[in-house]
Amino acid sequence: DIQMTQSPSSLSASVGDTVTITCRASQSVISYLNWYQQKPGKAPKVLIYGASNLQSGAPSRFSGSGSGTDFTLTISSLQPEDFATYYCQQIRNTPWTFGQGTKVESK
């Protein structure tokens, strides 16, 4: 199985900050890497697919980069509605594994 490791597991930030979350795969997933946002009590929502493609309707302050084994989700100018948990997911090989999540909290 491909293991996905996110860092950090949690972070504290303020509105207006730029936030960076990293995701590392145990082997290459090429660009088959997605990012989801989950708020408490809600289902996940896709933000980024194919490592760097912004999902329709997702705010442009979200961006993704990387390929192979190392990926980054960046939130530029953090907004109050962005405090949530973020998951990466590789969909290169089954089982389609998720990272353990990164919780973005208010400082």
Added chain:
Amino acid sequence: EVQLLESGGGLVQPGGSLRLSCAASGFTFSNYAMSWVRQAPGKGLEWVSAIGGAGAPTFYAVSVQGRFTISRDDSKNTLYLQMNSLRAEDTALYYCAKHQRTSGMPYFDYWGQGTLVTVSS
């Protein structure tokens, strides 16, 4: 509007069985692969199983292989997950998710709100 509505969760004893359903609407169900993803209380996301359009192929996580069976009834726009030999570690909120593929890149573009399965004596 795409809607996915899960049902069938509940409290079951270890070793018992449950069948989850996911009723889909707002899209041509038969054209899309579907997955089940679960989330144990306070934990992260775990992909469980997937099924292609027209019912094939199917895929399973190792943790459920041989115990869970995914299926679909395209005439009813419904996805199923038959869960047998349930264990305490299967306790989770179970989501169904619709697959999408854009520019060759697959992802889950819609999710239901989940149905809770609790395995306990």
